[in-house]
Amino acid sequence: MALLTINNLHAEIEESGIEILKGLSLTVNPGEVHAIMGPNGSGKSTLASVLAGREDYEVTEGSIDFDGEDLVEMDADERAREGLFLAFQYPVELPGVSMTNFLKEAVNAQRKHRGLEPMKAVDFLKLMKEKAAMVDLNPNLKQRSVNEGFSGGEKKRNEIFQLAMLEPKLAILDETDSGLDIDALRIVADGVNALRSPDRGYIVITHYQRLLDYIVPDVVHVLVNGRIVKSGPKELAYELEEKGYDWIKEELEPVG
Amino acid sequence: MATTLTTPTFLEDRFVRAFEANEGITLNGSNANIHGVRRAAMDAFQTLGFPKPKVEAWKYTNISRVLRGDFGLALSPTSHGLTAEDIDGMLIPDLDAHLIVLVNGRYDAGLSRIGELPEGVIVTNFAHASEQYADLVNAHFAQYAKYKEESFAALNTAFAQDGYFVYVPKNVIFETPVVVLHVLTGGDSLFIQPRSLFVVERSAQATVIELKQSTTEVPMFTNAVTEVYVGANAKADHYQVQEEAATQHQVTYLEAYQERDSYFSTHTETFSGGTVRNNLGLLPNDENIETHLIGLFLCNGTMHVDNHTLVDHAMPNCMSNELYKGILDDKSVGVFNGKVFVRQDAQKINAYQTNKTIVLTEQAKMYSKPELEIYADDVQCSHGATTGQIEDEAMFYLMARGIPPKRARALLLLAFARDVLDTVEVEPLADYLDGLINARFDA
Numbered sequence: 001m002a003l004l005t006i007n008n009l010h011a012e013i014e015e016s017g018i019e020i021l022k023g024l025s026l027t028v029n030p031g032e033v034h035a036i037m038g039p040n041g042s043g044k045s046t047l048a049s050v051l052a053g054r055e056d057y058e059v060t061e062g063s064i065d066f067d068g069e070d071l072v073e074m075d076a077d078e079r080a081r082e083g084l085f086l087a088f089q090y091p092v093e094l095p096g097v098s099m100t101n102f103l104k105e106a107v108n109a110q111r112k113h114r115g116l117e118p119m120k121a122v123d124f125l126k127l128m129k130e131k132a133a134m135v136d137l138n139p140n141l142k143q144r145s146v147n148e149g150f151s152g153g154e155k156k157r158n159e160i161f162q163l164a165m166l167e168p169k170l171a172i173l174d175e176t177d178s179g180l181d182i183d184a185l186r187i188v189a190d191g192v193n194a195l196r197s198p199d200r201g202y203i204v205i206t207h208y209q210r211l212l213d214y215i216v217p218d219v220v221h222v223l224v225n226g227r228i229v230k231s232g233p234k235e236l237a238y239e240l241e242e243k244g245y246d247w248i249k250e251e252l253e254p255v256g
Numbered sequence: 257m258a259t260t261l262t263t264p265t266f267l268e269d270r271f272v273r274a275f276e277a278n279e280g281i282t283l284n285g286s287n288a289n290i291h292g293v294r295r296a297a298m299d300a301f302q303t304l305g306f307p308k309p310k311v312e313a314w315k316y317t318n319i320s321r322v323l324r325g326d327f328g329l330a331l332s333p334t335s336h337g338l339t340a341e342d343i344d345g346m347l348i349p350d351l352d353a354h355l356i357v358l359v360n361g362r363y364d365a366g367l368s369r370i371g372e373l374p375e376g377v378i379v380t381n382f383a384h385a386s387e388q389y390a391d392l393v394n395a396h397f398a399q400y401a402k403y404k405e406e407s408f409a410a411l412n413t414a415f416a417q418d419g420y421f422v423y424v425p426k427n428v429i430f431e432t433p434v435v436v437l438h439v440l441t442g443g444d445s446l447f448i449q450p451r452s453l454f455v456v457e458r459s460a461q462a463t464v465i466e467l468k469q470s471t472t473e474v475p476m477f478t479n480a481v482t483e484v485y486v487g488a489n490a491k492a493d494h495y496q497v498q499e500e501a502a503t504q505h506q507v508t509y510l511e512a513y514q515e516r517d518s519y520f521s522t523h524t525e526t527f528s529g530g531t532v533r534n535n536l537g538l539l540p541n542d543e544n545i546e547t548h549l550i551g552l553f554l555c556n557g558t559m560h561v562d563n564h565t566l567v568d569h570a571m572p573n574c575m576s577n578e579l580y581k582g583i584l585d586d587k588s589v590g591v592f593n594g595k596v597f598v599r600q601d602a603q604k605i606n607a608y609q610t611n612k613t614i615v616l617t618e619q620a621k622m623y624s625k626p627e628l629e630i631y632a633d634d635v636q637c638s639h640g641a642t643t644g645q646i647e648d649e650a651m652f653y654l655m656a657r658g659i660p661p662k663r664a665r666a667l668l669l670l671a672f673a674r675d676v677l678d679t680v681e682v683e684p685l686a687d688y689l690d691g692l693i694n695a696r697f698d699a
Contacts, residue, residue, distance in 0.1 A: 052656050053655075054652055055652070075655065075661070076652060076655040076656050077654075077655040077656075077658055077659060077660050077661060077664070079656075080655065080656055080657055080658035080659075081658040085656075086656050088653065088656075092647075092649050092650050092652075092653040094653065094668070094671060095671060095674075096670070096671025096672060096673075096674035096675065097667055097671040101667070102667075105657075105659050105663065106654075106657035106658050106659055109657075109658040109660065109663070113658070145671075162657065166657065166658070
C-alpha cells in the first residue's frame with residue numbers, strides 16, 4: 001500500500017485566495033525517495049507546507065491520503081504524531097526553550113499517541129547523545145535554546161537530528177541543502193541515508209541536483225506552475241541542472 | 257475587633273475618623289518615636305488625600321474605584337481557624353526557611369516557625385520588634401518610605417502596627433531564607449496595612465521571600481509598606497509572590513536604601529489578585545552599587561496589575577537593571593511605569609530597563625512607559641518596551657513536531673518568562689514559579 005497518495009490537489013493561500021497548487025498528484029511508497037525540483041515559485045515549498053498542515057493554506061480540491069488516513073482533516077500536530085515530518089527550510093529560533101525540553105515534549109507527545117509511557121530521563125539523554133552524533137552536533141547543545149545562535153549549517157543538521165529522534169514514516173526535506181557548504185551537505189546527507197529504511201518514505205525538495213548525488217532518489221519529479229509535469233529516473237535531475245526548466249515549459253506550451 | 261468604616265463623605269474621612277478614635281489607645285505601644293511619626297504621617301495623608309485618577313502616576317490605575325468597598329480596619333488581631341496543615345499547603349515545597357506567618361496583617365506566633373537563627377540575627381514581627389528592639393527599628397522606620405509624598409505610604413505609617421522584621425548584623429551570611437507568609441482569611445472585608453523592615457548590615461547577606469496567599473473570596477484591601485536597608489558591601493534579595501483572590505486588591509511600597517558596594521535585588525511575581533499596584537523606590541546612595549528590579553505578571557480575568565518603579569541614581573559607578581515581563585489574558589490590564597533618574601554627578605552609570613509583554617487576547621491591554629531622565633554625560637543607559645503576541649511560526653514549529661497546541665503555547669510562554677525565572681537564585685522558588693506558569697497555561 002502506498003504511504004502517501006496525493007490526488008488532484010488544489011491549494012490556495014488563505015488570505016489572498018491565490019491558487020498555488022493546481023491539480024498535483026503524487027504517490028510515494030514506503031522505502032522510496034522522491035525528489036521534487038522546479039523553478040522558483042512553482043509551488044515546491046507550498047507543497048511542503050500543505051502536507052505539514054500550515055494554516056496559511058487552504059486545500060480547495062483533491063485529496064491527500066497518508067497511510068490510510070485523510071491528512072487534510074488533521075491539524076499539524078496530529079499529522080506529526082501520525083508520523084509525518086517536515087525538515088524546515090527556515091528552522092525557527094525558540095529562545096528560552098531548551099533542546100532537551102523541546103525534544104522531550106515532542107518524543108513523549110508521539111509516544112503518548114502510540115500508547116507508550118514517557119521515556120525515562122536516562123534513556124532519553126542517551127538517545128539524544130547517540131542521534132546528535134549522527135549529524136555531528138555538539139553534545140553540549142542540550143542546554144541551548146532551540147536554534148538560537150545556531151549557524152545556518154547547525155540549524156539544518158538540527159532538523160535531521162530531530163528527524164532521527166522522531167523516526168517518522170514520511171520525511172519531507174524542504175530545501176535542506178540550500179546554503180550548505182559541501183561538508184555540511186555531506187553530514188546532512190549521511191544522516192538522511194542512515195535513516196533510510198524499507199518502511200520510511202522521503203520527499204526531498206531541492207533547487208540543486210548536487211544534493212541528489214548524496215541522497216540518491218528513486219524518482220525525480222518536476223513541479224511547474226502547481227503541477228507535476230514530468231517524472232523520471234535520477235538522470236532527469238542532471239538534465240534539469242544542465243538545461244534549466246525552460247525546455248520543459250516549452251514542451252508543455254507548444255508555440256503557436 | 258474591627259472598626260467599621262461606613263458612609264463616608266470622602267474616602268479619606270473614614271481613615272481620619274478611625275485614626276482620631278484609636279490614636280493614643282489601640283494604636284499605641286511603648287515606642288514613642290513611632291507614635292510621633294504616626295501623627296506627622298496622618299497630617300500628610302490628610303493633605304495628600306488618595307491619588308486622583310488625573311494624577312500622572314496613577315493615570316492607568318483608578319484606585320479610588322476599588323477603595324470604595326466597605327472595608328473594616330483591622331486594628332487588633334482577628335480570630336481565625338487556620339491550622340498548621342493549612343499553612344503547609346501555602347508554602348513552597350522543599351524550601352527550608354524561617355517562617356513568619358501574618359494572618360490578615362497580624363503576626364501569628366502559633367503558626368510561625370522561626371526556628372534557630374545565627375547569632376545576632378533577628379527574625380520577628382514588627383510589633384514585637386518596635387518594643388523589644390526599639391533602637392534598631394527607630395534607626396530605619398519611616399526613613400526610606402516617602403510618607404510625606406505618597407498618600408498610601410502616609411496612611412500605612414499612620415496606622416503602622418505589625419508586619420515582619422528581619423535584622424542581619426554585620427558579616428553574617430544568613431543563608432536560609434526568611435519566608436513571610438501573608439494570609440488573608442475569614443468572612444470580613446478588611447483594610448490591612450502590614451509594615452515591615454528588612455535590615456542587612458555591612459558585609460552581611462540575607463534573603464526574604466514574601467508569599468501573599470488567601471483562603472477567602474471576601475473583598476480585601478492590603479496597603480503594605482516595606483523598608484529595606486542594605487549596608488555597605490552587603491547583599492540582600494527580596495522576593496514577593498502575589499497570589500490573592502480576584503476580589504482582593506493591594507497597593508505595595510518597597511523602598512530600599514543602599515550603601516556603597518552593596519547589592520540588592522527585588523522580584524515581584526504577580527499571578528492573581530484584583531487591582532494590584534506595586535511601587536518600588538530604589539535609592540543607591542553611594543558608589544559601586546548594584547540593583548536589580550525584576551518582575552513577572554500573569555494576568556487573567558479582569559486583573560489589573562500596575563508596576564511603578566523609580567531608581568534614583570545620585571552617585572557614580574553604579575549599575576541598575578530592570579526587567580519586567582507580562583502575559584495578559586482575557587480582559588486583564590497591565591501597566592509598567594519605570595523611571596530611572598541619573599543625576600548630574602552620577603557618572604559611569606549603567607542603567608538598563610526592559611519591559612516585554614505578550615497580549616493573548618484583543619481585550620487585554622498593556623500600558624508601558626519606560627522613562628530615563630539623564631543629567632550626567634558619561635553613562636550607559638538603555639530602555640525598551642515591546643508588546644506583542646505569540647509568534648505563529650513558533651507555534652507551527654512546535655506543532656510540526658507533534659506537540660499539541662495548548663502544550664506548545666505553554667512552552668512558548670514559559671520560554672518567554674525564562675529569563676525572569678533565571679534570576680531567581682532560590683531554586684525551590686524558581687521551580688515553584690515554573691509550576692505556577694505551567695499550571696496556568698496547561699490546565
